[in-house]
Amino acid sequence: MEHMTLFESAPYTRAYLAKRYESLSVIDVNKMSYKNCYTFMYQLKHGKLYLSQAHTAPIDIQPMLLFYGLTQLIKACILTVDPFYPTTTAVLAHGVTTRKRKKQDYAFLDDEVKIQHRGLYKHMLNTMFHMKHFPIDKYTMKILLKQLPAMQPLFQSLRSEDIYFIGKHLNESTIVFDSNVLDQYHMTATRMTNYLHDTGLKNDSLHTYEKRGDLFLTISTGNFSVEKLTSLRFTQTHTPVLHRNRADCLLLPELAVYYLVLYNLSMICRYETEWWGERLHTMDSDDIPFIKSFLRQAQERIPQLISAELDT
Numbered sequence: 040m041e042h043m044t045l046f047e048s049a050p051y052t053r054a055y056l057a058k059r060y061e062s063l064s065v066i067d068v069n070k071m072s073y074k075n076c077y078t079f080m081y082q083l084k085h086g087k088l089y090l091s092q093a094h095t096a097p098i099d100i101q102p103m104l105l106f107y108g109l110t111q112l113i114k115a116c117i118l119t120v121d122p123f124y125p126t127t128t129a130v131l132a133h134g135v136t137t138r139k140r141k142k143q144d145y146a147f148l149d150d151e152v153k154i155q156h157r158g159l160y161k162h163m164l165n166t167m168f169h170m171k172h173f174p175i176d177k178y179t180m181k182i183l184l185k186q187l188p189a190m191q192p193l194f195q196s197l198r199s200e201d202i203y204f205i206g207k208h209l210n211e212s213t214i215v216f217d218s219n220v221l222d223q224y225h226m227t228a229t230r231m232t233n234y235l236h237d238t239g240l241k242n243d244s245l246h247t248y249e250k251r252g253d254l255f256l257t258i259s260t261g262n263f264s265v266e267k268l269t270s271l272r273f274t275q276t277h278t279p280v281l282h283r284n285r286a287d288c289l290l291l292p293e294l295a296v297y298y299l300v301l302y303n304l305s306m307i308c309r310y311e312t313e314w315w316g317e318r319l320h321t322m323d324s325d326d327i328p329f330i331k332s333f334l335r336q337a338q339e340r341i342p343q344l345i346s347a348e349l350d351t
Contacts (some may be wrong), residue, residue, distance in 0.1 A: 042346065043083060043087065043185075043240060043346065043349070044323075046080055046083050046170075047084075048085030049076055049077070049080065050203075052070075052076050052079060052080055053072045053073055053076045054072075054118065055121075056068075056071070056072035056075055056076060056079065056118075057069055057071075057072035059119045059120070059130075060072060060122050063120065063122070065122055068298075070123040071296070072122075072299060075118050075122055076249060078118065079118050080114065080308070081110070082111045082114050082115035082259065083111075083112065084112075084117045085110035085111045086108045086109070086115065086345075087107075087108070087112075088108070089104045089105070089107050089108025089111065090104070090105065090108040090109075090112075090338065090341065090342065092104050093105045093108065093270070093338060094173055098319065098331065099308060099315070099316070099319060100195050100308060101334050102301055102304035102305040102307070102308045102334065103302050103308060103309060104306045105334065105337050105338065106298075106301040106302055106304070106305040106343070107305075109298060109301060109337075109341055110133075110159065110298075110342070111193065111296075111341075112341070112345045113163050113298070113345075114159070114165075115345075115349075116163075116345060116348045116349065117162065117163060117166050117167060119160075119165045119348075119349065120166045120167060124162075125336065129157040129158065130157065130158065130159060130162040131158075131159065132155070132157070132158040132159065133158055133159055133160065133302060134154065134155045134157065134158020134159045134160035134161050134162070135148070135152050135153070135154060135158065135160050135299060135302045136152070136155060136156060136304050137151070137152055137153070137297075137302075137303050138150070138153070138224045139152055141176070143295065145314065146324070146326065147180055147326040147329065147330065148179065148180050148181040148184070148296065148325075148326070148329065149179060149180070149181065150179065150180050150181075150194050150303060151177050151178065151179050151180075151257060152177065152178055152180075152299050152302060152303050153176060153177040154173060154175075154176045154177065154178075158283070159207055160298060160299070161173070163298070164292070164295060164296060166294075167294075168268065168295075170268075172334050175289070176290075178289070178299060182287060182289065183289075183291075183296050183300050183330060184296075184300065185202050185282070185287045186272075186277075186288075186289055186291060186293070186296045186332060187293070187296060187333075187336060188202075188203060188272055188274040188278075188280050189274065189275065189332070189336050190202070190329070190336070191203055191280075192335070193328055193329055193332055195219065197325045197328060197329070198325075199209070199281055202282060202283060202284075202287065203237075203272075203280035203282060203283060204216050204217065204220050204223075204280060204282075204283055205278060205279075205280055206256075206279040206280045206281070207278065207279070208264070208276070208277070208279065208332070210323070211256055212258050212259065213255060213256065213257045214255070214256040214257075214271075214279045215253050215254065215255050215256070216253070216256070216258060216279075216281060217252065217253065217254065218249050218252050218253055218254045220254050220281055221254060223247065223283055223284075224285055227245045228248050228249045228254065229258070231247045231254070232245055232246060232247045233248070234270070235256070235269075235270060235271060238266045238269060238270035238271075238290060239269030239271075239273055239290060239309075240260045240269050240270070241262070244259040244260045245257070245258050246258070246259075256271075267289075267301045268286050269281070269290070269292045270285075270290070275340075290316065291302060293344055293346075294341075294344050294345075296346075297337050297340065297341060300337075301337060304330065304333075304334075323345075
């Protein structure tokens with residue numbers, strides 16, 4: 040988040056917001072950029088402060104710090120695409136609920152979050168990612184964690200479950216997977232092209248073909264880049280991956296995944312303190328390795344994702 044220090048300058052921030060609002064055809068961009076300047080700056084400042092405290096805080100309270108930090112940073116991002124935010128108090132609520140926790144046999148990976156009709160979560164998806172329709176209204180922690188390639192080693196070691204097919208780049212315009220992808224998806228190479236188009240890979244020059252046991256994905260214009268909403272994912276080292284089980288693939292922005300899981304964890308550490316404390320200190324389940332790995336990943340990825348949104 041180092042480059043965000045630019046937003047500690049009010050003149051720079053006003054000019055930045057004015058440019059963003061001008062691209063949205065907002066009337067009187069100078070007035071709106073002046074009006075929102077300090078709100079935006081303080082939201083970024085507070086969000087960064089929460090995240091920096093999470094780095095040094097004990098894990099017992101990290102979920103709260105990370106969730107509230109992410110919330111502040113998301114509100115700042117929204118202000119760059121919705122200069123009138125918030126228009127109602129409804130969009131200030133979290134927009135997510137958790138089910139009443141069962142005291143016996145509770146497993147974190149099986150826990151759920153449910154999406155509410157209104158609130159910050161849906162407003163974020165609508166304004167930042169242009170998502171207006173939500174066919175799924177609840178998610179388990181397991182399915183959410185499966186959206187993060189970095190969680191693959193834990194699923195392999197603790198659940199004997201491979202989440203992804205791992206591909207490789209041949210060059211900027213060609214990616215190759217084992218052709219077992221086609222067998223698993225019950226598709227021909229041509230159908231795979233259509234599937235990738237339908238699930239977010241919008242490059243019109245995309246072509247897939249099978250050769251000698253490999254599946255090739257090629258594009259004749261541009262190059263493969265990390266899209267916000269696509270079934271083709273990339274690890275932090277830019278290795279391409281595809282879910283082994285198509286049903287595991289959610290077309291959710293990565294920020295949304297962190298928001299939902301951190302919301303649930305923040306509720307657990309605030310209101311289920313006995314369960315939370317026992318799990319952290321007795322380590323008698325597989326929950327804690329998943330949670331700790333996720334929290335480490337959140338601390339690393341949230342600043343990167345927010346920076347990318349502000350650079351858009």
